[in-house]
Amino acid sequence: MALPQASIEVFVSPAVKTFAQACPYIDHVIVDNGDDAAISQQFAERQYDAILVSLSEWRTYKLIRHLDVPYKLAPKHAWFQYLYRHRANVTYRKDEPCWRGSCMLVEHFLRHHGYPIPALPKQYWDMSQHRQQWQQYYGQQGNELLIFAHAGTGGSSGALAPADFAALLRKINQQTQRDCKFVLTFSGDEEVLAQAIYDNLRQDDIKVVLAKPLPSLADFAESIVAADMFIAGSTGPLHLAGLHDVPTVGFYAGRRSAPKIRWQTLTQSHKRLAFTPPVGKRTGRNMALIDFDAAANEIAAFLDTHYADQQ
Template structure:
C-alpha cells in the first residue's frame, strides 16, 4: 500500500506550476496517499494551497536537515521532477522502495527507475512531469486519470478579489505584468503601454488595466502607469499583497493576463483565464514549451522574429498585429456578454 509520495520540484514558480497536472494525476489516482512536494523557499506558501498537495518541505539549503526531513516521512516513492546530482545525494541513502528520475544527464543511471520526458511536438513543458507520474502509475498497475480543463476553481472568491482590484460595473480587468522571467530582454514600458493603449482603443469592451509587479519591477510598472494615465486610460497599480499565495489567489479576478514573465503568467493559467504571453523567438519554440495551462482557445502568444540577433529583442514583436489580435479576442470573449447584459 502506498502511503506517501514525494515529488521534487525545487526551482522556479513556472516550473512548479507546470507540475500541477502531474500532482493532480497522483492525487486522483491515489486519493488516500499523502502527496508531498520539495520546493524552493519562495514557493512554500504557494505549494501549501495547491489542492493536490498534502505536505510541503522547502529547500533551506541545509542538506543534512533535508535528508532527515525526508527520512522522517518514510516515503514509499520519490519522483524526481527536477533532477540534479545534489538531488540524488539527498535521496540515495534513504530507504525509499521506488525512486524515479527522468532520462537526463549521466546521473540518471544512478536510479533504478528512469522515464523518458521527451514531450511530443505541440505539447507544453507541463507534460514532462506528467510523463514521470504516468510511468510511476503504470509501474504500479494504477490507471492514469484524465486531466481536467481547469486546475484551480476559486470562482467563489472572484467577487472578493474583483473588489480588491477596484472592478466596477461592466468593466473587465485586464492584468499586465512587466518584466521577464527568461533570457529575453523585457518589453520596454513604452512598448507595453502603447500596446495596452491600442488594445483599449480597438476593443468594444470597457477595460480596466491592472499593473502587477514584484520587487524591482515596480519601476517598470510605474513607468507604464504614467504613460497610460497621460493617455486617459483606466489603469491602476495593483495593491500589494503579503505573499505569493495571496497573489496567486487574487488572479481569479482577471479577465485576461498579459506578461513576458512566465511565473505569474503560469499562475494565471491555473484559473483557466485568457493569457497573452510574450516569448523569445527561438527554434525551440518557447511559446509552445512554456504555454500556460489555460485551454488552448484561450491562449495567445507573440514572439520577435526567430534568430540569434533578433529572437531576444522584444522590441521587434509586431505590436500592431498583437493589439489587433488581443482586441479581437476580447471582443469575442466578452463583448457579447456586455450586449446581453
C-alpha cells in the same frame, strides 16, 4: 486524481513555500533550508512509499540515497540516473510544452503500478468562489474587464519595453468594444517598469491602477482569479494565470526552438494567445520588432468575442 487516497508531499525552495501550501493537490511541504542532514532526516521521518525526482541533481540523489523507500524514480538524464533503479524518459516532443516532462514522470509511475492515467483538468485551480472578493480588491466596477499586465520577464525571452507595453495596452483599449481597467502587477525591481507604464497610460486618462502589494506569493496567485485576461512576457505570473484558466497573452522570443510552445501556459488553447518577433539570431530577442498593431487587433477581437455576453 489517479490516487485520491494518496498523500502527496513536495520539496520546494523557500520562495514558493506559501504557494505550495495553498495548492489543493499538496498535503505536506518540506522547504529546502540548505541543511542537507536535517532535510534527509525529515524525509526519513515521513516514511515515503515512493519518491519521484522531478528535478534530478546530484545533491538530490545524495539527499535520498540512504532512505529506505521502496520506489525511487528519476528522469533519464545525467550520469547519476543509473544510480536509480527506476528511470523514466521525460523527453517531450517539439510540439509540446516543457511541463509535459513532469507529467511523463508521473505517467510512468502510474503505468508501472497499473493505475489508469486520468485526463488533465480544464482548470487546475478552481478559486471561482473567491473571484468576486478579489475583483473588489482590485477595484472592479460594473461590467468592466480587469486586464492584468505584468512587466518584466522570467529570462527566457526579452522583456517588452515599458513604452511598447503601454502602447499595446492603449491600442487594445481603443479597439475593444469592452470597458477595460488595466491592473499593473509587479514584483521587486519590476515596480519601476510598472510605474513607467502607469504614467504613460494616465496621460490619456485610461483606467489603470498599480496592483496593491500582497503579503505572500500564495495570496497573489489566488488573486489572479479576478483577471479577465493576463498579459505578460515569459514569466511566472503568466503561468499562475494559467492555473486559473484565465485567458493569457504571452510575448516570447522568436527562436527556432519555439519558446511560445515550450513555455505556453496551462490555460485552454482557445484562450491562449502568443506573439513573437521574427524568428532569427538577430531578430528573435528584439521584442520591439513584434507587430504590436496586429497583436492589439487580435487581443481586442478576442475580448469582444469571448466576453460578448457580458455587455
